[in-house]
Amino acid sequence: MSLAEVFKQTRSEGRAALIGYLPAGFPTVDGSKDLLSAVIDGGADLVEVGVPYSDPVMDGPTIQAAAVEALKNGFRLKHLFEVVEAVTARGGKAVVMTYWNPVFKYGVDRFSRDLASAGGLGIITPDLTPDEGADWMQASDAHGLDRIFLVAPSSSEERIVRTVEASSGFVYATAVMGVTGARESVGAGARDLVARTRAHTELPIGVGLGVRSGAQAAEVASFADAVIVGSALVTQAGSGIDAVRTLSAELADGVRKTVAPA
Template identity: 55%
Template structure:
């Protein structure tokens, strides 16, 4: 079975043709449990998310803030494995038909094996991978396997990225470009700010790929702001925090579904 990059591209094209941004949700696999994580992914998609990113928990998540670090720690202490991440992808995709990506640091894939990981991700119905710490100049082997299996390779650009560097990154990527709205780690922010809008403008000058903004969006007002200039709005920590703060799993699932519905309204620019 080949991967679902076409499903991802079609989904993003559909939201663009509807004159709205896509809502992309992030949740780590194995949190609060493997089964609970799968239900959380289904809940955000039922609430209105268009695409979902499944985080592969890592012991040293240098780009993640305290909320996602806490969830990763819970997942790792629960014994989550790459097989559980792939099961989460498979069950989410089979239940919803939505594009499902994995967001992961490079080290776990390097240890697992590029060919093995890409083959199993494609077999699970995955749409691709977001690889925040894989340098483009070291990505040729990954991209060769991903391209052959129909998997997107999503790279991350940051406000510090110079225009020439942006061109190099976007030329190597596929699916969409992940624009980090600010320097720093993941987490909710009071304001997403003009930095993100400038980064989207500069990134779009280098590519036809959709440009989706993450890091800091946590409510419908911010989602609406980002939807005014980006092709997609990526929300992670806000969902994870609801699950962390909930008194039980059922309450957490209801909360993330409700937030997804609120954000889905926010990304509809004409509201």
Template identity: 45%
Template sequence: MSAVAAAIDAAHAQGRGALIGYLPIGYPDLETSIEAAVTLAEAGVDILELGPPYSDPVMDGPVIQEATNAALEAGFRMRDTFTAVREVTARTDIPALVMTYWNPVVQYGVSRYADDLRAAGGAGLITPDITPDAAADWLAESARTGLDRVFLAAPSSTDDRLAMIVRETTGFVYTVSTMGITGERAQLDAAARALVARLREHGAERACVGIGVSNADHVRSVLEYADGAIVGTALVRALRDGGLDGLAAAARELVAGTVRG
């Protein structure tokens, strides 16, 4: 079993759902972004989702775009991804996934990227802008290296596409709660619940819901029907406004929402 799947199952054994926390690498600088990821782990987050900044972030909302733009302006380079993953995984016991758009992986070289990520201790990739039918190279390289490949499922996905996503995904299916960019929502779209049910019908063992999950009540709601909740914008905002202490407080509050009744 993958480290990501094992982390989700371990949370379940403790009577909780899993919490997956996203932070951009290099924000506000590389060293602080590493400390921030460690802070999430120490606060009780189950899985880290670390995002290399990208110049054309089609899914990112304004808070994350602001942070990634700042990281790029501060001089982020692709090699910093592996530096961050290596240092974070040396100091924590939880899996670290990299959330990356696909073009940087292709530019770096899919095989080389997989080797360097594995060497750094990374658990795998979340790839929001590529589907399994267009990812033959990544399917092969992830199988070779044992890295998880996390694909996204959206409410608009057809049953055939959902079946393919479930078949090819490892770790968990990233279940998009709403159509659109990341960010906080006053209420989560009911489509997320229906989408998880559809994924279960296609055999998904682990489905985690992201996009719009921003507080402990959202986490509790998601974990009524999903295996994990994914939080990004709220954590980036907490880091921006309150530094590492503010981030730790926000993470602890979210973790409190993972306990099932």
């Protein structure tokens, strides 16, 4: 199933999609497979598998700490494809969230080939812009992967246009300025950013950075095509697999309580 088919299904049900993020290798490679399975079992439509990185400039302290633990426990990039393969075998759908340096060092075409072979559907690239992504454009086309670029409240209209024209699958709208992390509110600029982006594309728009509860998921689902949750799930992982499954189920219920935008 492609990302287009994932969103076709959720739209046919009149709701937003739920996308759950967890890092590969956290707390261990096998442990991350179990946690991602819990996110899927809880009702997530798509999982976002993070690549632990030693210089995660966009990530807040929760995800940074998880990345450090994964690296300390022996995570290597080769394990990413093993984790994605496990998600696929579970019946889940996965995209990868990664800073660009690990992909560049691994080899852009090789990374794309191995991800596609594992069943991955695309890559979210927080620090790669379309202007600098010629190799990724070529590799993603060659291996049938979606390109998920980011827009932010600070993005100009020109930047939004260039970003959505280069994107496929969906567009990732960061709800707040700054690093990741669960928040009391999802960011006052989120609705406006989605509206600004929707004026330039028919691609689904997912909102991330800040959601931590079913109520917040329902709020975001009222104006976005996908609700992306990361730090809250990483926090729950400290309480075990059941806690992750429970939060995923609460979030899944939240997106189903709200009629998604037409």
